[in-house]
Amino acid sequence: MNYWLLKSEPNTFSIDDLKKLPRQTDHWDGIRNYQARNFIRDDMQLNDLALFYHSNCTQPGVVGIVQIVREAYPDYTASDPRSPYFDPKNSADNPRWYMVDVKFKRKLSRIITLKELKQHSELVTMSLLKRGNRLSIMPVTTKEWRFILSLE
């Protein structure tokens, strides 16, 4: 059982967008960073839980919790020329990019903002808060997970 943080731009795909889907489940496509790819392909397991984080918006922060309901499989948008995530170097028999399926679990009772997270010494080692970290998927330790949710 691992914990994760998934970034999404709410203008593109918000926690409410996920919640509104018929099965409240969607594939997490468009990961085009090798480190993030390795996390989901090698380490992410069925039933893992993840913080849903809104980035690049007026109030960046943790807004909810989702669950991994399907482990990594090839990201088909990489071989779709019409997709913004199309990668001409991807090949079907040796897929370069992967995605997982995530299911909405719940929204937090309030947004735990980036600003707030930065104020706690317990979280200074958190990947999200390290300087210049732009990974869209990162692991969260059990300690960090519990601490963040205790702020709710």
Add this chain to the structure above:
DNA sequence: GCCAACGTTGGC
């Protein structure tokens, strides 16, 4: 919109 901090690309 700015820009720092990255990651990737490609010439050499």
Add this chain to the structure above:
DNA sequence: GCCAACGTTGGC
């Protein structure tokens, strides 16, 4: 394998 140029991320 080096590294300059370029593209992207994401807070502000």
